[in-house]
Amino acid sequence: MSLFQLLNGLTFAALLFVVASGFTLIFGLLRIVNLAHGALYLFGGYIGFSIAVKTGSFIVGGIGAMAAIAAIGFVLDQGLLRFVRGNELRQVLLTLGVAFFLNDLALVIWGGDSFTVPIPEFLRGGVRVFGTFYPKYRLFVLVMGILVFIGLWVLLNHTRLGALIRAGVDDAEMVEASGVNIRRVFLFTFLFGSALAGLAGLMGGAFLSLYPSADAEILTFSLAVVIIGGRGSLVGVAVGSLLVGLLNTLGQVMFPELAYFVIFGPMAVLLAFRPLGLFGRAT
Secondary structure, three states: HHHHHHHHHHHHHHHHHHHHHHHHHHHHHOOOOOOOOOHHHHHHHHHHHHHHHHHHHHHHHHHHHHHHHHHHHHHHHHHOOOHHOOHHHHHHHHHHHHHHHHHHHHHHHOOOEEEOOOOHHHOEEEEEOOOEEEEHHHHHHHHHHHHHHHHHHHHHOOOHHHHHHHHHHHHHHHHHHHOOEEEEEEHHHHHHHHHHHHHHHHHHOOOOOOOOOOOHHHHHHHHHHHHOOOOOOOOHHHHHHHHHHHHHHHHHHHHHHHHHHHHHHHHHHHHHOOOOOOOOOOO
């Protein structure tokens, strides 16, 4: 694999991490099977694209995408998911229906054309990396993925909120008895995970483009990342993102007709020996 393809794999892995980290917060920590996460990614990308084009600011587009998807996440969690807590099958059916609704709504608003989020002037063009000319924006995505990992690591492991989230997952009743409104903590976690999907939609829309089936593709990759890494594990999501990103690039270059098998074949073998994933643990 050439350096250019290696960087492609790393930048795609960084984007997958931003998406899958939000997914693992909701699925791994809160035990909510949110199959609408891919639709939130795509919808966030569309909203961020519209705001960025209207304002001429990529940053404003990112903030708008995160805020809008967090608002949709609030409606989803408080208006729908609270009625099916603890029942994973109902959560699957409900969030799948929400995904179909958001997809149809996106088709009505933006149509079926493909859109590309405009890149800021200072991120256009390329830069030499060890003798290879590589796009600045993709390197920006890589840096963003690293910063999101560091931020989440600090949040979950070195803050009171992170301790409350982890304690609430293990024993919500005990945390509630200590005077903490654990439902509010879980709501914040759900909104934050949704906002990360919106941010990833804007970031991915600048080099992967936005089109009607993009949500299903990114959700498939995110599921693979969380299953390989182990749900609820931030390190697992990071390692899973690297493996899926690099395997996807390798598959497209060397085995284009077997690109998905290059990812899901090894995943099936892994799960045969480690059903909980590389860093997963029994609850």
